Amino acid sequence: MSVALEQLLVxxxxxxxxxxxxxxxxxxxxxxxxxxxxxxVAYTMPTEALSASGDKAPGDGIVxxxxxxxxxxxxxxxxxxxxxxxxAWSEHPPTRTCRFVSNVRVAPEGVGLFxxxxxxxxxxSRLDHDGRLIAAARLDQVRRVESDCGWRLRRRxxxxxxxxxxxxxLSIIF
Amino acid sequence: MPAAEYFDAxxxxxxxxxxxxxxxxxxxLDRVFGRCWLYLAHESQIPSPGHFVTACMAExxxxxxxxxxxxxxxxxxxxxxxxxxxxxxxYGRANGFVCSYHGWGYxxxxxxxxxxxxxxxxxGRLDKSHWGLIRIPRIESYKGLIFGCWAEDVPSLAEYLGxxxxxxxxxxxxxxxxxxxxxxxHKWTIRCNWKLPAExxxxxxxxxxxxxxxxxxxxxxxxxxxxxxxxxGIQGVQFSDRGHGGGAVEASAPTPNVWYEPAAQRWLYxxxxxxxxRLGTMRASRFAGHNTVFPxxxxxxxxxxxxxxxxxxxxxVEVWAWLLVxxxxxxxxxEGFRLGAVRAFGPAGLLEQxxxxxxxxxxxxxxxxxxxxxxxxxxxGKGNEFRREGLPGALNSIVSxxxxxxxxxRWADLMxxxxxxxVERLRCERDETPR
Numbered sequence: 001m002s003v004a005l006e007q008l009l010v011x012x013x014x015x016x017x018x019x020x021x022x023x024x025x026x027x028x029x030x031x032x033x034x035x036x037x038x039x040x041v042a043y044t045m046p047t048e049a050l051s052a053s054g055d056k057a058p059g060d061g062i063v064x065x066x067x068x069x070x071x072x073x074x075x076x077x078x079x080x081x082x083x084x085x086x087x088a089w090s091e092h093p094p095t096r097t098c099r100f101v102s103n104v105r106v107a108p109e110g111v112g113l114f115x116x117x118x119x120x121x122x123x124x125s126r127l128d129h130d131g132r133l134i135a136a137a138r139l140d141q142v143r144r145v146e147s148d149c150g151w152r153l154r155r156r157x158x159x160x161x162x163x164x165x166x167x168x169x170l171s172i173i174f
Numbered sequence: 175m176p177a178a179e180y181f182d183a184x185x186x187x188x189x190x191x192x193x194x195x196x197x198x199x200x201x202x203l204d205r206v207f208g209r210c211w212l213y214l215a216h217e218s219q220i221p222s223p224g225h226f227v228t229a230c231m232a233e234x235x236x237x238x239x240x241x242x243x244x245x246x247x248x249x250x251x252x253x254x255x256x257x258x259x260x261x262x263x264x265y266g267r268a269n270g271f272v273c274s275y276h277g278w279g280y281x282x283x284x285x286x287x288x289x290x291x292x293x294x295x296x297x298g299r300l301d302k303s304h305w306g307l308i309r310i311p312r313i314e315s316y317k318g319l320i321f322g323c324w325a326e327d328v329p330s331l332a333e334y335l336g337x338x339x340x341x342x343x344x345x346x347x348x349x350x351x352x353x354x355x356x357x358x359x360h361k362w363t364i365r366c367n368w369k370l371p372a373e374x375x376x377x378x379x380x381x382x383x384x385x386x387x388x389x390x391x392x393x394x395x396x397x398x399x400x401x402x403x404x405x406x407g408i409q410g411v412q413f414s415d416r417g418h419g420g421g422a423v424e425a426s427a428p429t430p431n432v433w434y435e436p437a438a439q440r441w442l443y444x445x446x447x448x449x450x451x452r453l454g455t456m457r458a459s460r461f462a463g464h465n466t467v468f469p470x471x472x473x474x475x476x477x478x479x480x481x482x483x484x485x486x487x488x489x490x491v492e493v494w495a496w497l498l499v500x501x502x503x504x505x506x507x508x509e510g511f512r513l514g515a516v517r518a519f520g521p522a523g524l525l526e527q528x529x530x531x532x533x534x535x536x537x538x539x540x541x542x543x544x545x546x547x548x549x550x551x552x553x554x555g556k557g558n559e560f561r562r563e564g565l566p567g568a569l570n571s572i573v574s575x576x577x578x579x580x581x582x583x584r585w586a587d588l589m590x591x592x593x594x595x596x597v598e599r600l601r602c603e604r605d606e607t608p609r
Contacts, residue, residue: 045522049264049358066357066497069522070513081392082524088388090527129365129538163264164492165362168534169527 007106014116014142015104017151022099022120025173030080033173037073038143038152045069045158045174068170069158079173090171097172098123112144113154120158124172132167136160136174177586186553186575188582193367194540198589199488206469206588207232209325211334213471213482214238214248214310216498217318218354219265224282227265230484230492231322236310237261237271238320239282246315248322249284249307260307264358271307280307317346318353319471327594337566338418341465344457345475348449351501356508359481360495360520366533368470368485369585371493374529375464375472376419377577379408380554385532389524393432403432410572411565412555416601417468417584419567419577422460422475430461431476433518433525437510441503442476456565466577468584473498478511479519489537495520552578 017036024033046064071079082088103119118138125131141155158174180189180198192198214229220240228237228251235251237260251259258275261268270287272279279288284307289300310322314331316339321331328334335342346353364371374381382390382405394403401407410423423429428446430439442461449458461476470483481495497515499508519526539545555574562569570576583604584597591597 047358047360051263051266063358066360066512067516068360068520070516075517078392079524082388085388085391087384087391088528089385090531127535129534163361165360165521167362168364168366168521168530169362170522171527171531 011106014106017149018101018118022101026097026099028094030083034080036153038154039073041073041153043071043156048163090169095172096125114142116140116142177590181582181586183583186556186579187549188552190540190546190548194488194546196488203232210469211321211323211331214320214322216355224267226268228261232485246313246320248310248313253278254305284309336416338415340566341420344460345473349445349500349502353498354501356497356499356512362493362521364491364530364533365489366491366537367488368483368491370533371483372466372470373578373581376466376581377575379421379572385528386525390432412570412572412574412577413567414577414580415567417581419580420463420465421572422463425459426455428459428461433514435510435514437506438514441507477515479515
């Protein structure tokens with residue numbers, strides 16, 4: 001098999017992995033979603049701030065000096081355990097979501113490891129309030145495994161782009 | 175405006191219109207936010223000359239700058255020529271501010287220093303000394319927290335805070351070196367009136383057992399007890415003075431909440447003896463406590479979140495929530511505080527996401543004609559207020575609404591009074607004849 005073809009198959013397989021993940025989250029099958037995570041997973045969502053040159057960024061730029069989410073596997077499992085409780089008011093009744101994954105770009109990053117950039121658009125509809133669209137730029141690392149779907153999510157950075165998040169909470173997973 | 179029409183201290187009932195009426199909102203922007211001390215920034219954010227942060231005073235954007243003489247000045251972030259923002263960044267360091275519209279340039283002291291094509295365009299008839307940025311007339315600090323006020327006749331910040339400063343010390347002055355801001359704030363918009371969150375942080379420990387049940391249940395993991403971690407058996411004291419209020423667990427030993435990370439807890443326990451010596455047992459053990467400085471600055475002791483509820487119309491609030499840590503704490507403890515706060519609070523926090531679900535849903539109910547005609551019950555613990563030597567302010571059980579009544583009383587006094595003199599006279603009369 002040619003290198004180009006092999007690369008194409010990897011790209012396609014990773015894209016299918018992200019689409020599977022989106023489907024599980026849209027179905028609120030959070031236990032199945034957890035099974036896609038590497039034990040060493042690092043899941044972060046940095047804040048966005050605008051700063052002048054000098055202090056932290058070269059030139060006028062965006063600074064990420066805090067996070068909205070900073071989770072390891074245990075913290076994500078705890079988050080999912082909460083979602084299973086009928087008193088998790090922010091998600092009971094559940095928010096309906098539809099995730100669109102696109103612009104998937106894959107690059108090798110070590111043995112069996114791939115750096116994956118993607119764009120995510122989520123439609124979120126809560127109770128009888130207005131539905132909202134949220135865009136996110138994601139930067140992941142996935143690891144190839146032998147079993148089931150073939151991949152584990154090892155690292156995810158979610159950038160929501162807004163310096164002020166335009167909604168009352170971030171109770172869904174990106 | 176007869177304030178008693180909207181809040182009746184005798185019955186403890188509040189009119190729902192104060193959360194949704196446009197005219198009331200316009201009036202409170204003027205009478206409450208236009209006249210109260212509002213939180214601007216922390217000293218640690220602007221350490222040396224030229225360091226600036228942008229902030230808000232209700233709906234007015236301002237820029238707060240460290241001056242060459244070490245003092246702090248603040249200005250309306252609005253070019254005097256056509257109203258454009260002269261600073262469009264969150265923070266940084268500058269030699270001055272140049273408007274991106276027509277290029278008017280201001281010094282860090284707010285003076286207008288340069289006008290493009292000045293000679294040909296204005297023929298020497300522009301008096302630049304008259305067109306400096308609009309200055310915030312009153313700026314004062316309390317233990318690192320910088321406040322500003324538009325009203326010249328406002329009492330000093332120390333008088334305004336009153337005895338509540340004593341409780342703030344348990345947050346700001348635990349150890350030598352004071353506090354600092356860690357990282358950038360969480361900022362997000364909640365579709366609810368600003369008073370819903372400000373009042374909750376002032377007075378409402380009661381909600382925790384129901385609202386936060388799921389979060390504490392999973393965070394306490396194996397040893398969850400609805401009486402202990404679940405807030406149902408909570409024992410403590412609520413305090414109220416000049417509209418400010420808070421609640422604290424009353425204990426002789428530290429009382430960490432379940433969401434504190436181990437490294438942060440270690441710092442709180444390790445410093446307990448020295449804090450006890452400095453501030454006494456009550457404030458040293460106050461690892462869990464909710465507070466609001468009237469009108470819209472709130473903080474949680476132990477969680478270390480410090481936030482402003484910026485009003486954005488009668489039905490929206492923009493939260494800016496920073497992490498405040500003891501400057502002397504080791505890096506590991508600071509990161510522990512950050513992780514604990516991020517995982518429990520902020521828009522994605524396991525606790526706070528349930529708070530915002532409540533507030534937005536309350537606000538939705540105020541669109542209806544009957545919803546707006548309704549009134550809400552703030553009667554809890556009414557008549558049980560007491561005073562105690564060594565604990566300032568009007569006190570009650572932590573499960574009461576004394577601080578909420580104090581919050582709305584102050585709000586009503588400001589809404590109905592023409593001057594600060596009148597506001598203070600009303601307060602003094604009330605303090606002399608306790609209900």
